Amino acid sequence: MRTxxxxxxxxxxxxxxxxxxxxxxxxxxPAYSEADIAARVWLAQRFKEAGLTPHYDPMGTLFGLADGPxxxxxxxxxxxxxxxxxxxxxGVVAALEIARASKNAGGPAVSVVSFQDxxxxxxxxxxxxxxxxxxxxxxxxxxxxxxxxxxxxxxxAMQPLLGAFVDPSRFTGFLEMHIExxxxxxxxxxxxxxxxxxVGIRDMRITYVGExxxxxxxxxxxxxxxxxxxxxxxxxxNERFRNVVTPQTVWTxxxxxxxxxxxxxxxxxxxxxxxxxxxxxxxxGRMEEIIREVAEAVARERGLxxxxxxxLGLEPVRMDASLRAALEASAEEHADGAWRSMPSGALHDAxxxxxxxxxxxxxxPSINGISHAFEEDTDEADLIKGLExxxxxxxxxx
Ligand code: HGY
Ligand code: MN
Ligand code: MN
Numbered sequence: 277m278r279t280x281x282x283x284x285x286x287x288x289x290x291x292x293x294x295x296x297x298x299x300x301x302x303x304x305x306p307a308y309s310e311a312d313i314a315a316r317v318w319l320a321q322r323f324k325e326a327g328l329t330p331h332y333d334p335m336g337t338l339f340g341l342a343d344g345p346x347x348x349x350x351x352x353x354x355x356x357x358x359x360x361x362x363x364x365x366x367g368v369v370a371a372l373e374i375a376r377a378s379k380n381a382g383g384p385a386v387s388v389v390s391f392q393d394x395x396x397x398x399x400x401x402x403x404x405x406x407x408x409x410x411x412x413x414x415x416x417x418x419x420x421x422x423x424x425x426x427x428x429x430x431x432x433a434m435q436p437l438l439g440a441f442v443d444p445s446r447f448t449g450f451l452e453m454h455i456e457x458x459x460x461x462x463x464x465x466x467x468x469x470x471x472x473x474x475v476g477i478r479d480m481r482i483t484y485v486g487e488x489x490x491x492x493x494x495x496x497x498x499x500x501x502x503x504x505x506x507x508x509x510x511x512x513x514n515e516r517f518r519n520v521v522t523p524q525t526v527w528t529x530x531x532x533x534x535x536x537x538x539x540x541x542x543x544x545x546x547x548x549x550x551x552x553x554x555x556x557x558x559x560x561g562r563m564e565e566i567i568r569e570v571a572e573a574v575a576r577e578r579g580l581x582x583x584x585x586x587x588l589g590l591e592p593v594r595m596d597a598s599l600r601a602a603l604e605a606s607a608e609e610h611a612d613g614a615w616r617s618m619p620s621g622a623l624h625d626a627x628x629x630x631x632x633x634x635x636x637x638x639x640x641p642s643i644n645g646i647s648h649a650f651e652e653d654t655d656e657a658d659l660i661k662g663l664e665x666x667x668x669x670x671x672x673x674x
Pocket of ligand 3 (some may be wrong): 356363
């Protein structure tokens, strides 16, 4: 199977233009934004030129469908609020290039997908969570982004393009190529990572409500300050987690909104995101117990109320052994001595797709391990090496 690296790279750079942030190679292409929809329309055209049938499902996930049974390759093309040019996009464009190469080589049939809202503007890998049947569309439509817009409202911008759900049974398996988004391959000077398993995640919003008051005249001991409650909560969970977590466990408060968010007003309300990840479901559950326990204890002690939003999550998932073996054999052939097997600390649509078919993933290095930032980048030689390894694995599966 002969891929065309030049065409692959020029497609990647063309996709980068949709939502180009004007800072390095960064992109701002959140799900359902103008840039995201324009990028999907462009991808649909490229799928058509490659002999695939473009099809949007009700969430706005875009498929490029081969006739009959096929192996599915792809990822996502939406980005974080400040994203890199390769997170997700690499897997979609690599899939497109391999679909072309495989067609020219007489098979195997390859379909392509760009899942919607993998970056979770509204939830957690929302498009593939709905597609895989783990969340009903009408429930997903009620999810809101950090500014309070509902998914239903955002999705309506794509209404004229949307069609029915694609039946997962037409696909024999799923392969996703992605940047590592961590430091290990780059640090070791290796080119390829064959993923062994993907961590699980829990994510929810927590809200403290105290009392808004004057920042000058309200004595500290009389305050019911929502930010102070958040600060105490954060310090206490860090303490309580110490004998529960491992060096691979991560937890993040990435979004905080204070009300009314003014220098001279004691914040009466704080809403924040609480996200944690680990390879062990039991440990994720234990951390949830601690989070709820500490959040309520701080509320009691400080005279505030605390409420918990809907908790979203995915379980850890192991990659399929035979798909992994094809990737490892191809890595051995094309990246001999410069590849490793490794877990994924980042989430991927492959977790949801694994509900319906065997899945496996391939990583290429992230320079300085940076991702979810405009500085995200990968050497072109490593992008091409990853494409070769993926093509070799698909040829083996044919
Ligand atoms: O957060 C993640 O792991 C993914 O990049 N959305
Ligand atoms: Mn991604
Ligand atoms: Mn991401």
